[in-house]
Amino acid sequence: xxxxxxxSEFLQKGRAKNVKTLVQQALDEGMDPKVILNExxxxxxxxxxxxxxxxxxxxxxxxxAARAMNMGLSVLEPKLVEVGNEPVGKAVVGTVKGDLxxxxxxxxxMMLKGAGLExxxxxxxxxxxxxxxxxxxxxxxxxxxxALLTTTMPNMQTVIDLLKEKGLRDKYIVMVGGAPVNxxxxxxxxxxxxxxDAASAAEVAKQAILAKKNA
Amino acid sequence: xxxxxxxxxSIVHSKGGGACAGMRCGMVFTEIAVSVNKKxxxxxxxxxxxxxxxxxxAEEYEAIREKVFAVIRPRAAAAIGEERAWVLLTLGDGVSExxxxxxxxxxxxxxxxxxxxxxxSLFSADRSVAEQLRTVCADRxxxxxxxxxxxxxxxxxxxxxxxxxxxxxRLLGVGITSGLMFDPxxxxxxxxxxxxxxxxxxxxxxxSRCNAQNCGMRTCAYAE
Ligand code: B12
Numbered sequence: 001x002x003x004x005x006x007x008s009e010f011l012q013k014g015r016a017k018n019v020k021t022l023v024q025q026a027l028d029e030g031m032d033p034k035v036i037l038n039e040x041x042x043x044x045x046x047x048x049x050x051x052x053x054x055x056x057x058x059x060x061x062x063x064x065a066a067r068a069m070n071m072g073l074s075v076l077e078p079k080l081v082e083v084g085n086e087p088v089g090k091a092v093v094g095t096v097k098g099d100l101x102x103x104x105x106x107x108x109x110m111m112l113k114g115a116g117l118e119x120x121x122x123x124x125x126x127x128x129x130x131x132x133x134x135x136x137x138x139x140x141x142x143x144x145x146x147a148l149l150t151t152t153m154p155n156m157q158t159v160i161d162l163l164k165e166k167g168l169r170d171k172y173i174v175m176v177g178g179a180p181v182n183x184x185x186x187x188x189x190x191x192x193x194x195x196x197d198a199a200s201a202a203e204v205a206k207q208a209i210l211a212k213k214n215a
Numbered sequence: 216x217x218x219x220x221x222x223x224x225s226i227v228h229s230k231g232g233g234a235c236a237g238m239r240c241g242m243v244f245t246e247i248a249v250s251v252n253k254k255x256x257x258x259x260x261x262x263x264x265x266x267x268x269x270x271x272x273a274e275e276y277e278a279i280r281e282k283v284f285a286v287i288r289p290r291a292a293a294a295i296g297e298e299r300a301w302v303l304l305t306l307g308d309g310v311s312e313x314x315x316x317x318x319x320x321x322x323x324x325x326x327x328x329x330x331x332x333x334x335x336s337l338f339s340a341d342r343s344v345a346e347q348l349r350t351v352c353a354d355r356x357x358x359x360x361x362x363x364x365x366x367x368x369x370x371x372x373x374x375x376x377x378x379x380x381x382x383x384x385r386l387l388g389v390g391i392t393s394g395l396m397f398d399p400x401x402x403x404x405x406x407x408x409x410x411x412x413x414x415x416x417x418x419x420x421x422x423s424r425c426n427a428q429n430c431g432m433r434t435c436a437y438a439e
Binding site for chain 1: 266319371392429
């Protein structure tokens with residue numbers, strides 16, 4: 001088995017220490033950091049994400065896999081910077097103004113990172129300016145908003161309205177989610193995508209970024 | 216005057232005179248027993264005994280539980296009026312900081328465990344406060360007919376009323392967001408409908424009267 005396959009296998013089992021050691025070993029052997037990232041870490045996360053969407057594995061498996069990926073990345077990241085690796089895209093993610101529920105948002109952040117995106121987590125109770133300012137500052141592709149309360153869902157619309165007001169709406173892929181949010185609400189407020197879980201969010205974000213870049 | 220507190224009794228801060236005048240009264244609880252059930256926490260994370268990860272996660276659970284218990288600061292405030300009582304409880308914001316730090320460090324499993332343990336601690340604190348309030352009510356020869364939680368059986372706007380009535384901001388350092396959530400997030404509030412009949416005491420959350428149909432914590436069906 002190739003070392004990248006081994007990394008992917010250990011990652012899927014959530015064996016963080018093994019992943020870390022193997023990433024280091026691959027680097028020591030002179031392997032291209034981008035190959036380690038794409039064929040080892042990201043490939044393992046993609047397999048876990050797919051299995052999760054197909055109900056073959058559950059939340060704990062995804063959590064430990066993502067943690068293993070993070071351990072691997074901690075070794076790999078400085079080398080990726082050295083070789084000037086470009087992320088798949090950049091995303092700004094937060095829970096909207098008034099809302100402090102953060103677990104769903106945290107999992108979306110985790111899965112987006114697992115799909116190779118550079119993610120900026122702006123936390124909870126984030127107002128429209130916070131989303132837009134961060135997105136502008138980092139040159140984001142995606143703005144992802146989470147809301148868990150019916151009282152705070154309208155604040156997703158506020159962000160979209162402000163984007164329009166600033167003439168920035170088309171610059172970003174706007175994604176929304178959270179327990180009370182659904183497809184028709186997303187459509188109604190003019191968001192681009194809604195997904196019901198974090199694994200699909202990552203997949204959709206990646207596809208949407210690639211489609212936009214190739215358009 | 217600074218609020219005093221005694222385990223199980225939880226004394227009075229009063230605006231007017233020295234002690235609690237007539238029925239109107241406010242109180243702070245600082246001695247709140249908290250316990251969590253490991254199975255409930257692991258079930259909430261979909262981690263069952265037949266999972267290959269079970270043993271590792273169960274071990275991790277113990278370590279994280281200790282961390283959570285080291286930072287939670289369960290406190291509650293209640294205000295008792297003529298017909299209603301308002302109750303607010305919080306674990307403080309230390310636990311939110313712990314959870315955020317775990318997620319930020321990429322320890323997603325640790326973060327999820329800490330979050331679920333904190334939720335269970337909050338519910339446990341809730342039961343503990345309800346028990347202490349039982350004594351308070353008995354002393355006053357009053358009872359509780361019904362409990363209202365937002366948005367299950369009262370509007371979210373009532374969370375602002377709870378904060379004001381309990382003086383939660385001053386006494387517990389709890390704030391409220393524009394979406395009417397208490398801040399810190401690991402807080403909860405409710406209103407009790409009082410009765411002169413001291414034999415009735417229904418101050419615990421009643422799933423059968425709460426319309427949150429898809430709530431993961433539901434213990435029985437909605438019956439109203
Ligand atoms: C755990 C929880 C809490 C925890 C907080 C946990 C936290 N730190 O976030 C605690 C116990 C503190 C809490 C408190 C309250 N909560 Co609460 N809470 C929940 C619960 C049970 C689960 C939420 C959760 O974490 N789920 C797990 C995560 C992983 O799922 P998720 O958030 O849905 O996210 C997934 C997807 O939605 C999606 N997603 C999420 N965000 C995004 C973003 C994007 C861009 C995309 C693409 C996808 C996406 O991907 C995620 C991962 O797969 C829900 C019920 C439910 N069924 O959702 C109620 C719920 C959200 N809470 C609710 C309420 C009302 C409250 C309270 C106000 C109740 C009260 N009276 O006390 C209090 C507020 C307390 C306060 N401080 O004022 C209501 C909201 C009702 C409504 N429609 O407005 C719910 C729906 C429960 C209910 N049915 O009544 N809560």
